[in-house]
Amino acid sequence: MYVPESTLIDTQEGIQCKVYASSHPKEGVIVKPKYIPVDLLELKELKKRYILEKCMHRFNLFNSREIVNNNLNQLKEKYPYFYHEDTNHKNWFLIVPKEKIKKQYDSQEGLKQLMKVPEKDLDPYLKATRGIIEIMLSSGVPSNDLGISHSTLLGNYTLGKSDIDILVFGKENGWCVLKHMEKVKHPLLKWKTEEEWAKYYQDRIVSSYFSKEEYVFNMVRKRDDGFFDGNVFSIFIVEKENETWYDWDEKHEPLATVKIQAEVEDDSHAHIRPGYYGIKNVKVLEGYKNIPIKRIVVWSRPFVLQAKKGEEIEAVGLLEHVKSKEGEFYQIVIGYFDTYTTKRGDKEYLKARVR
Amino acid sequence: MIHFFESSIITTKDGLHCQVYGNSHPTNSILVKPKYIPTDKIESPILPYRFISGKKMNRLNLWKDKEGLKVYIEQFKQAYPEYVYQSEIHDKERLFFSIPIEQIERIYFPKRGLKELMKMPKESLDKHLLLVYQLIEFFKGGGLTVEDMGVTYSTLLGNYFEVSDINIVVYGKEKYWKLMKFLEVSQHPLLKWKTEEEWLRLYKERNRANIFEKELFLERMKKKKSEGFFGNSLFVVFCAENEDELWFKWGEEEYRALGSAIVRGKVKDNISSVVRPGCYELESSVVVKGKQVNISKIVFYSRDYAMLAYPKETIEASGILEEVKPKKGKEYYRLVVGYLDAYLDERREKEYIKLI
Numbered sequence: 267m268y269v270p271e272s273t274l275i276d277t278q279e280g281i282q283c284k285v286y287a288s289s290h291p292k293e294g295v296i297v298k299p300k301y302i303p304v305d306l307l308e309l310k311e312l313k314k315r316y317i318l319e320k321c322m323h324r325f326n327l328f329n330s331r332e333i334v335n336n337n338l339n340q341l342k343e344k345y346p347y348f349y350h351e352d353t354n355h356k357n358w359f360l361i362v363p364k365e366k367i368k369k370q371y372d373s374q375e376g377l378k379q380l381m382k383v384p385e386k387d388l389d390p391y392l393k394a395t396r397g398i399i400e401i402m403l404s405s406g407v408p409s410n411d412l413g414i415s416h417s418t419l420l421g422n423y424t425l426g427k428s429d430i431d432i433l434v435f436g437k438e439n440g441w442c443v444l445k446h447m448e449k450v451k452h453p454l455l456k457w458k459t460e461e462e463w464a465k466y467y468q469d470r471i472v473s474s475y476f477s478k479e480e481y482v483f484n485m486v487r488k489r490d491d492g493f494f495d496g497n498v499f500s501i502f503i504v505e506k507e508n509e510t511w512y513d514w515d516e517k518h519e520p521l522a523t524v525k526i527q528a529e530v531e532d533d534s535h536a537h538i539r540p541g542y543y544g545i546k547n548v549k550v551l552e553g554y555k556n557i558p559i560k561r562i563v564v565w566s567r568p569f570v571l572q573a574k575k576g577e578e579i580e581a582v583g584l585l586e587h588v589k590s591k592e593g594e595f596y597q598i599v600i601g602y603f604d605t606y607t608t609k610r611g612d613k614e615y616l617k618a619r620v621r
Numbered sequence: 622m623i624h625f626f627e628s629s630i631i632t633t634k635d636g637l638h639c640q641v642y643g644n645s646h647p648t649n650s651i652l653v654k655p656k657y658i659p660t661d662k663i664e665s666p667i668l669p670y671r672f673i674s675g676k677k678m679n680r681l682n683l684w685k686d687k688e689g690l691k692v693y694i695e696q697f698k699q700a701y702p703e704y705v706y707q708s709e710i711h712d713k714e715r716l717f718f719s720i721p722i723e724q725i726e727r728i729y730f731p732k733r734g735l736k737e738l739m740k741m742p743k744e745s746l747d748k749h750l751l752l753v754y755q756l757i758e759f760f761k762g763g764g765l766t767v768e769d770m771g772v773t774y775s776t777l778l779g780n781y782f783e784v785s786d787i788n789i790v791v792y793g794k795e796k797y798w799k800l801m802k803f804l805e806v807s808q809h810p811l812l813k814w815k816t817e818e819e820w821l822r823l824y825k826e827r828n829r830a831n832i833f834e835k836e837l838f839l840e841r842m843k844k845k846k847s848e849g850f851f852g853n854s855l856f857v858v859f860c861a862e863n864e865d866e867l868w869f870k871w872g873e874e875e876y877r878a879l880g881s882a883i884v885r886g887k888v889k890d891n892i893s894s895v896v897r898p899g900c901y902e903l904e905s906s907v908v909v910k911g912k913q914v915n916i917s918k919i920v921f922y923s924r925d926y927a928m929l930a931y932p933k934e935t936i937e938a939s940g941i942l943e944e945v946k947p948k949k950g951k952e953y954y955r956l957v958v959g960y961l962d963a964y965l966d967e968r969r970e971k972e973y974i975k976l977i
Contacts, residue, residue: 304740314745317779319734321741376675382660383677387670389782419675422779424747 268507269295269370271539272415272433276369277362279306279345280320284416286360286565287540289510293350294361299325299341307344309337317422327606334606355518357602371420373413373433380414391423391497395430397454398494402432402501405446407439415502430499440503440537444571447489447501456493460486475582475615483620488571490537503537512540519587523610524553524598526581528562530618533575540565542597543573543616554585559596562616566601573618581616622871624864625651627897628773628790630729631720635659636676637704639720640774642922643897644862645871650706650719654961655681655697662700665693673780683964684827691965710875716962729778731771731790731861738776739767748783749776752852755811756787759851763803769796773859787856797860797895801928804846813850814843829925832973841976845928847895859924860895868893868900875946876955881968882911882942884956885977886919888930898922898957901930901974911942914954919974922959926974935977940968 269275273285275295283297290296301315301322311333312323327334342349350361377399380392388396395418403409413433417423434440458466463482476484490501505511532544541564548559562581564570573579583598605611622645629641631653639653646652657671657678667689668679683690694716698705706719738750739757746754753776760770771790775781791797815823820842824830829838848857862868886906893900899921906916919938930936940958947953958972 304737314741316738316741316746316750319729319737319777319779321737371675379660379675379677380672383670383672388672392672414675420779421673421675425782427747 267292267295267364268510270373270413270433270435271504272431272502273373274300274371274415274419275362275367277345277366278368279303280368281306281345282317282322283362287512288505288507288538289512289514291350291352291359291361291514293352294347294363295367296359297362298327298360299348301325302341307337307340309340312337327603331607331609331611338607352514354514354516355602356520357518357604359603371415373415373419374410374435376419377409377412377414377432381409389425390495391425391428391430394454394495394497394499395432397452398430398499399432401450401452401455401494402434402443402446404450405443407434407436407442411435411439413504426496428497430494430497431502432499433502433504435504436506437503437509437534437538441534443501444489444503444537447492452494454495457489458486458492473615476617480617480620484572484617490571502539505538511535511542513590515591517589519589521585521587521596522554523582523613524585525551526559526598527551528559528579528581530573530575530577530579532561533573536564536573537571539567539570541570543579545579557596559585559598561595561597563597563599564601564616565599565603566605569600569616572616577621578619579616580619582613583616584610584614622646622873623648623651624867626731626771626790626792626861628731628771628788628859628861630656630731630773630777632674632726632729633704633720633724634726635701635724636661636674636678637701637720638673638678638778639718642718644864645867645869647706647708647719647871650721651725652706652717652719653704655704655718657681658697663693663696665689665696668693683961683969687965687969694965710872712876712878714878714962715960716965718961729773731773731777732768732792733771734777735770735772736767738772748852749781749785749787749854752811752854753787753789756789756851756856759807759809759812760789760800760803762807763800765791765796765800769793771861784854787851787854789856789858790861791858792861793863794860794866794892794895797858798892800858801846801895804849809851811852814846815849817843827925828970828973831970832975834975837976841929847928859897862893862896868896869898873948876943876957877946879912879914879942879944879954881939881971882956883909883937883939884911884916884919884942885909885935885937886916888932888934888936891928891931894929895927897924899924899927901936908942909937914942914944916942916956917953918955920955920957921974922957922961926958929974930976936974937977938974940972940974 267290271288282301284300286298287296304321309323315322315324350359416431417428434443460482463485467478467481528545528548530543531546535541542561544561550556583600600614627644631639636659638657639655642652642654660677667686671678706717774788775785886903888901889904890902901919940956945953
């Protein structure tokens with residue numbers, strides 16, 4: 267089943283969710299709840315937002331395991347349909363079955379409509395949105411293949427605070443835009459500098475698995491998050507319907523948490539979610555015997571665009587044995603939903619080795 | 622007749638954003654004024670554009686170029702015939718918009734919205750919402766409870782900016798007047814009333830300068846406590862009538878237009894001048910122009926005329942004279958100012974209510 271990644275959907279009960287993949291199991295659409303009305307669930311340690319006449323929990327899995335477990339258990343108890351135990355993965359996912367979707371927001375139509383509004387009638391946030399879209403269009407991608415999402419689409423953004431979220435449909439289009447962003451110059455377009463990333467690393471204690479130098483190296487070259495006229499923007503690359511790679515019929519056997527070193531052989535799917543890095547020259551450093559591992563699958567945005575073809579990488583994730591139509595192989599997965607509720611989440615990472 | 626609170630927001634299945642217009646409605650349909658209209662079917666460059674709910678919308682403004690507006694409303698009637706209400710109790714010229722129940726996508730209730738907002742932890746509120754919160758806390762000092770109030774428009778829908786207007790709804794005329802009295806004498810560090818200069822800026826808009834004498838306009842506006850500034854945001858307080866205090870009930874009277882008229886009359890009661898449609902009951906009247914009859918009420922649809930006059934004061938009004946046939950009781954005459962169709966012809970400039 268195809269529903270584009272980063273699309274917003276509302277459930278029948280009024281829970282707003284973000285779609286978290288483009289290919290989905292037959293049971294429902296893979297999502298992460300984003301806003302949950304307070305009158306539906308009393309969740310712990312979450313920020314509250316006032317959206318569309320409702321006091322909402324800003325649902326967030328970046329919390330202590332105890333809190334995440336409590337919140338997920340409440341969700342599961344009251345709305346069991348969210349919790350999908352996938353037998354092929356021997357793991358669970360959060361989903362919304364099709365029949366529970368009340369509204370699906372159209373990102374592409376939203377952008378089309380925005381581009382038609384006369385400039386004089388746009389506020390500074392929407393002017394900045396148009397500005398970054400124009401830059402992306404100058405890469406040559408057609409405007410029909412771009413979309414907007416989240417508060418940009420719904421109109422509940424806060425001037426000077428909200429991110430601008432732009433979607434690019436199509437893997438080729440995605441690379442075209444990202445490569446273009448590497449070289450394009452515009453007086454209002456800014457990227458975090460090495461110094462700013464270093465400060466960010468120091469202020470937030472991002473990860474104990476990255477040295478400051480490694481963190482800066484991995485982040486400073488990414489071109490999917492930046493600033494336009496002072497507004498943070500994020501670019502999400504979304505597969506088109508005919509180009510999804512994820513096969514929900516594959517059978518996964520989780521084996522162990524492993525640490526590996528490898529060389530990236532294929533980075534063509536490193537810009538999407540879930541994405542993957544094809545790897546070679548793999549050396550299992552910890553957690554399992556040395557075996558040939560075909561790829562690293564990433565479900566988490568921080569590990570998107572993390573390494574390029576030919577680069578040496580180091581990663582920790584869940585080793586799986588996969589039976590697919592093409593045959594059997596091993597893969598590592600980073601960022602399954604269960605990592606937010608288990609100790610494995612604290613261990614997982616992927617980094618390109620500093621050259 | 623059904624009762625449905627004024628100033629609630631309704632979105633339709635085809636994407637219109639409408640504000641509920643009045644408190645008494647025909648059965649199976651809710652009277653509204655479309656506020657934002659998608660541009661996929663009809664569009665007018667004379668109207669401002671907004672990007673709302675993922676759509677390019679026209680904001681309906683009845684004070685824009687009249688010829689362009691006429692064309693737009695004609696297009697609207699063709700594109701959205703289901704939202705044009707042909708009243709059985711008015712002449713066929715009267716223009717009403719309504720949303721059939723089955724076309725409603727979602728209703729945003731100001732009362733529920735405010736209750737939810739007041740449940741928010743203060744530290745989670747942005748500057749705009751914090752101001753709303755503080756304003757409501759201030760209004761509570763006037764003897765109102767959170768349940769007596771609501772919040773509407775951009776605050777309710779979440780498409781506000783830091784300095785967006787704050788639109789508060791008070792439920793019940795008695796409560797509303799009570800709040801007005803409280804505001805006449807109360808102070809708050811964030812509360813500021815409009816200066817003469819600010820009122821005069823308003824005076825120059827919407828034909829007001831042709832209607833009101835400047836000094837009298839200023840005197841009366843300064844007495845109005847339904848709008849002011851809180852922090853740097855303009856706040857406006859609307860009144861929604863409770864069901865048991867409706868001054869008229871849709872369907873219990875029939876109205877027949879007798880042409881334009883100008884009437885002078887002494888106000889007997891202004892209690893319903895705070896709602897929409899609003900009403901001044903007259904104790905005596907003189908028809909200056911038009912059919913010579915005794916006028917009992919002056920009715921208006923524009924908020925400009927709310928709380929303009931008090932009992933024993935004399936007002937003059939220009940509008941449509943109507944013969945009223947109640948289902949029960951005696952026939953009487955009234956003058957109506959500001960039917961929506963008035964904005965499409967010369968009545969837009971000619972109709973008024975002013976204090977004498």
